[in-house]
Amino acid sequence: MDTFDxxxxxxxxxxxxxxxxxxxxxLEVLVLERGDYPGAKNVTGGRIYVNPVRDLFPGLFExxxxxxxxxxxELTLMTKDRSVALTYSGNELREEPHQSYSILRAKxxxxxxxxxxxxxxMVLSKIRVDDVIKENGKISGVLAGGDExxxxxxxxxxxxxxxxxxxxxxxxxxxPQNFALGIKEVISxxxxxxxxxxxxEGNEGAAHLYVGDITQGKFGGGFLYTNxxxxxxxxxxxxxxxxxxxxxxxxxxxxxxxxxRPEITPLIRGGNSVxxxxxxxxxxGFKALGRFCGNGILVAGDAAGLALNIGFTVxxxxxxxxxxxxxxxxxxxxxxxxxxxTETLGVYKKLLEESFVLKDSENFQETPVVLSNPRxxxxxxxxxxxxxxxxxxxxxxxxxxxxxxxRKHVSLGELWSMVKDMREVMKI
Amino acid sequence: MSETVDxxxxxxxxxxxxxxxxxxxxxxxxxKDPRLKSAVRICPAGLYxxxxxxxxxxxxxxxxxxxxxxxxxxxxxxxxxxxxxxxxGVQLRFG
Numbered sequence: 001m002d003t004f005d006x007x008x009x010x011x012x013x014x015x016x017x018x019x020x021x022x023x024x025x026x027l028e029v030l031v032l033e034r035g036d037y038p039g040a041k042n043v044t045g046g047r048i049y050v051n052p053v054r055d056l057f058p059g060l061f062e063x064x065x066x067x068x069x070x071x072x073x074e075l076t077l078m079t080k081d082r083s084v085a086l087t088y089s090g091n092e093l094r095e096e097p098h099q100s101y102s103i104l105r106a107k108x109x110x111x112x113x114x115x116x117x118x119x120x121x122m123v124l125s126k127i128r129v130d131d132v133i134k135e136n137g138k139i140s141g142v143l144a145g146g147d148e149x150x151x152x153x154x155x156x157x158x159x160x161x162x163x164x165x166x167x168x169x170x171x172x173x174x175x176p177q178n179f180a181l182g183i184k185e186v187i188s189x190x191x192x193x194x195x196x197x198x199x200x201e202g203n204e205g206a207a208h209l210y211v212g213d214i215t216q217g218k219f220g221g222g223f224l225y226t227n228x229x230x231x232x233x234x235x236x237x238x239x240x241x242x243x244x245x246x247x248x249x250x251x252x253x254x255x256x257x258x259x260x261r262p263e264i265t266p267l268i269r270g271g272n273s274v275x276x277x278x279x280x281x282x283x284x285g286f287k288a289l290g291r292f293c294g295n296g297i298l299v300a301g302d303a304a305g306l307a308l309n310i311g312f313t314v315x316x317x318x319x320x321x322x323x324x325x326x327x328x329x330x331x332x333x334x335x336x337x338x339x340x341x342t343e344t345l346g347v348y349k350k351l352l353e354e355s356f357v358l359k360d361s362e363n364f365q366e367t368p369v370v371l372s373n374p375r376x377x378x379x380x381x382x383x384x385x386x387x388x389x390x391x392x393x394x395x396x397x398x399x400x401x402x403x404x405x406x407r408k409h410v411s412l413g414e415l416w417s418m419v420k421d422m423r424e425v426m427k428i
Numbered sequence: 429m430s431e432t433v434d435x436x437x438x439x440x441x442x443x444x445x446x447x448x449x450x451x452x453x454x455x456x457x458x459x460k461d462p463r464l465k466s467a468v469r470i471c472p473a474g475l476y477x478x479x480x481x482x483x484x485x486x487x488x489x490x491x492x493x494x495x496x497x498x499x500x501x502x503x504x505x506x507x508x509x510x511x512x513x514x515x516x517g518v519q520l521r522f523g
Binding site for chain 2: 034035036037039040041042043044104105106107109125126127128144145160161163173174175176179181183185186230239242243248249250251252253255256273274275276277278279280
């Protein structure tokens with residue numbers, strides 16, 4: 001029977017980030033992955049922000065198989081009959097180092113696993129971990145396919161549905177209010193067509209976010225990212241909202257309705273859908289975070305609930321990579337002290353607290369509550385859409401003055417509600 | 429599930445490796461539990477349906493995207509939920 005310094009469950013960004021760092025420091029690391037290959041079960045919307053993690057993995061991102069750097073951001077408010085869009089582009093987005101990239105995980109994770117293997121990590125795919133081995137109150141390995149595999153420490157990086165951290169007693173059963181469901185299609189399209197359609201040059205990319213009617217006024221939205229030769233198009237909806245008995249939603253229908261919107265059809269015309277996927281996103285934020293470590297075990301990435309909705313974007317992959325890195329640092333410290341108990345490994349949480357990972361979580365902890373206000377997904381898109389409609393309308397007769405037009409849509413009562421909403425937004 | 433979405437065609441885009449033992453099962457006696465009803469609408473693969481007796485049925489696990497939404501939406505009191513065995517189930521080529 002083999003014994004390793006560290007066993008990591010899950011070859012996603014957290015697991016591979018930890019493995020890469022540990023092996024780079026000379027530890028014997030085994031990564032177990034249940035998919036056919038690293039990335040086979042992993043989904044992102046997707047865009048990764050590189051700035052927060054660039055220094056943790058020096059030189060790594062320069063050669064990474066990322067898709068396009070995002071040079072154009074667009075936010076669209078949608079109602080049933082119209083939409084209003086805001087586009088942002090700037091030289092700062094075109095200059096290197098680029099802050100964010102579109103990404104396809106099957107490709108990226110496979111490559112990252114190869115980089116980890118070059119550092120000496122052993123990655124075994126097609127293996128499902130069934131349980132932890134607990135001896136004298138300490139996690140001392142995992143059970144996989146009837147085999148007992150032992151290590152000084154286990155790192156659970158088994159994703160948003162971390163059965164392993166539940167089995168280790170670090171997390172209770174997840175609650176619907178803390179999670180959103182994302183469904184997505186990858187649509188292949190010629191890169192030249194993408195550049196023309198989205199007004200991009202070379203390897204520039206676009207990131208679009210759509211809010212309002214797409215989720216029938218509920219928490220969530222639509223997204224579109226340009227990859228090199230494909231588009232990632234999808235819808236995210238809060239699970240609690242989707243299963244609301246008074247107004248339940250047929251989730252697969254949302255994506256079809258989104259695709260048939262006049263704002264979207266010309267963008268995907270001529271493209272072929274090549275993959276359909278679904279994934280859960282932790283959206284509970286700071287208040288929903290589970291425990292990060294126990295005796296002989298650490299939890300990182302989505303498994304630890306480390307994703308964050310900050311309003312105009314959802315981040316997760318940076319937290320996965322960084323938490324993997326800090327978990328590795330904690331293990332290296334524990335190895336120095338030859339002790340892997342909860343207290344020694346607890347330095348992990350301290351490292352997370354000192355970094356952007358938990359600072360972001362804490363700073364944006366009110367976001368889930370603020371965004372649960374349905375007015376953001378119904379009233380505001382309606383109001384702004386109607387206002388634009390009347391501002392731009394030129395009737396057959398005389399046109400109404402602008403100020404009365406504005407006041408027609410924004411009454412005193414409405415203004416008061418907006419002030420109240422704004423007060424909530426100020427918590428973010 | 430609504431007829432407007434051809435989920436079979438969508439799932440046909442994906443690579444699946446056969447799952448020998450279904451990894452998600454409705455717990456015996458729980459078929460009529462109201463908590464299961466949400467799975468019929470929310471499952472992105474449309475694998476759950478309700479029969480004329482008011483029972484929720486998971487006729488096949490083929491096409492399961494392994495997202496886990498049903499586990500979170502319905503709970504483990506009504507669903508016996510696990511990941512499929514290693515090297516089986518959906519294998520994403522793009523992700």
